[in-house]
Amino acid sequence: MxxxxxxxxxxxxxxxxxxxxxxxxxxxxxxxxxxxxxxxxxxxxxxxxxxxxxxxxxxxxxxxxxxxxxxxxxxxxxxxxxxxxxxxxxxxxxxxxxxxxxxxxxxxxxxxxxxxxxxxxxxxxxxxxxxxxxxxxxxxxxxxxxxxxxxxxxxxxxxxxxFRHIPATEAAAILAQRTGASPELAKIAIEACAGSITRGIEFLKSNERLAFRRDVIEMLARLDTADTWDVIGMASQLVLAAKAPLDSVREANEAKLAQDADFLAKSAIRQIEARNKRELTARSKESFSQIAAITASFLRDVLAVCAETPDLVINYDVQDTIEAVAARTCEPNVARALKAVQAFNEAIAFNVSPETCLDAMLFEIGEALYGTHSPC
Ligand SMILES: [Zn+2]
CATH class of the missing domain: 3.40.50.300 (P-loop containing nucleotide triphosphate hydrolases)
Structure with missing residues (x-):
């Protein structure tokens, strides 16, 4: 061992x-x-x-x-x-x-x-x-x-x-070796987890996370025909999906605490409750960061196709979707959409409610990619 x-x-x-x-x-x-x-x-x-x-x-x-x-x-x-x-x-x-x-x-x-x-x-x-x-x-x-x-x-x-910066290709190679995933899938996981090998391992093990990625990409692909209400609906659906894994964590924590409560001093129980709460907050932030990472990865792929370097596409399993989006937009617009993702990421880092910024990010991406204000 x-x-x-x-x-x-x-x-x-x-x-x-x-x-x-x-x-x-x-x-x-x-x-x-x-x-x-x-x-x-x-x-x-x-x-x-x-x-x-x-x-x-x-x-x-x-x-x-x-x-x-x-x-x-x-x-x-x-x-x-x-x-x-x-x-x-x-x-x-x-x-x-x-x-x-x-x-x-x-x-x-x-x-x-x-x-x-x-x-x-x-x-x-x-x-x-x-x-x-x-x-x-x-x-x-x-x-x-x-x-x-x-x-x-x-x-x-x-x-x-x-600690040194681990280049994405190296991180993907380590991930593929650790999990037995194909190098292509390992690259997708590394991008979806913002470069983290540890989270990449969890991501590849979780059907829930893999399905979550597909949901995010599917919504991004639908932004061109979405009206305001559609976007609000998408955002709240993503919030639910992002928070779903937290329910099982919360339940497990509560069950464990109930089991130990008789043996623990009150101060210890309070400490554990505080820790559990912090854990939930941290995990929730991670889920929202993952939306940003998946979105950025998808948009970079669209950018690669717009720039006529389709061999750089990471999300190979949704190549058709990427090409369809690329056909309807252009490089400067994708770059603007990527800025919206960056703003979302910064907002979460500074503890702004992710729910409210998610709406804004989706609107801005849709507007940047297909908006009437930004003709290609
Ligand atoms: Zn030990």
Whole structure:
């Protein structure tokens, strides 16, 4: 059985460094993982967390490793910015207060704090003391896009672990090798998951996700004949489909909590409830990001056909649809449609309600591709 570090795909140096740090007991109290989206930072953070909590240094097979891998270990906490512009001072104060509480199941706790490039000066100041000297049983893993985008006062208190950008072709090759999918299908999955190998694996395993992709593409193809009400209907249908997988997560979480409730202290129950809620928010964001990724991939294919380079098309299974859309529009219009996708992505990152921006994105794409204001 491979250890937990084997899952840090495409980042050999990070994998070897973390494995050696744990094996030799040279783990520090605060890490900063830097790298672009899709570079596998989250997977690596959970692998390190499992290794720190597992009695055998991250065997990959015991219940502790399994619970961390499934993101259900109560002593591994994940945080993402809750404010519209990033982390709120109150949110950081809550995290700081939480670090002082005892672990629930292990003898250590791991805090994974995402997007610390969205940690402003006031919120950072509330965090510095904890980051410098966390309680003995706490390890903090921060994640950010680049070292330069994180405040120097944060960087200087962490051991920085740089992740490299994994080119899409390489990511697809790793994905094909891991899952046995064809290289063509692996490319589709990598694009639909914005470059993430870890999410690509989940995507290929899930019939629900594959069907979701087909729904998104089918709606995009229908935009040329859709009126306002059609577009509103499409958006709400996509919202439902995006949120459908969350129901099973919510039910599983509630069932698990009901089962454990008798054995847990009230404070532990509150912590688990808060964690479950954060998990749902994070997953919902992921679903909406996936709509953006699938849409962008489809539009790039339309652009490739418009530019007479159809061999660059990734979504080969819907080639006919792509060609039909390309025949009705032109390169500058597709470029404008892609800008609408980018705006949608940014809005979700800043916690604007995805439901409202989805309408807007679909309208703008339809208008850009086929609108009367933008003749080719
Ligand atoms: Zn283990």
């Amino acid at each position: 491979a250890d937990v570090f084997a899952q840090i795909y495409g980042q050999t140096r990070v994998r070897d460094f973390l494995r050696a740090s744990v094996a030799s007991g040279r783990v520090t109290h605060a890490y900063l993982f830097t790298g672009p989206a899709g570079s596998n930072k989250t997977q690596a953070a959970y692998a390190l967390a499992a290794a720190l909590l597992c009695d055998q240094g991250g065997c990959g097979a015991c219940p502790t490793c399994e619970r961390v891998r499934a993101r259900r270990h109560p002593d591994v906490r994940y945080f993402a910015p809750e404010g519209a512009g990033g982390y709120l001072v109150d949110q950081i104060r809550e995290i700081v207060a939480d670090t002082a509480l005892a672990p629930i199941q292990s003898d250590r706790k791991v805090y994974i704090i995402d997007r610390v490039d969205l940690l402003g000066t006031s919120a950072a100041n509330a965090f510095l003391k904890t980051l410098e000297e966390p309680p003995d049983d706490v390890v903090i893993i921060l994640m950010g896009r680049t070292r330069e985008s994180v405040l120097p006062t944060i960087v200087s208190r962490c051991s920085v672990v740089p």
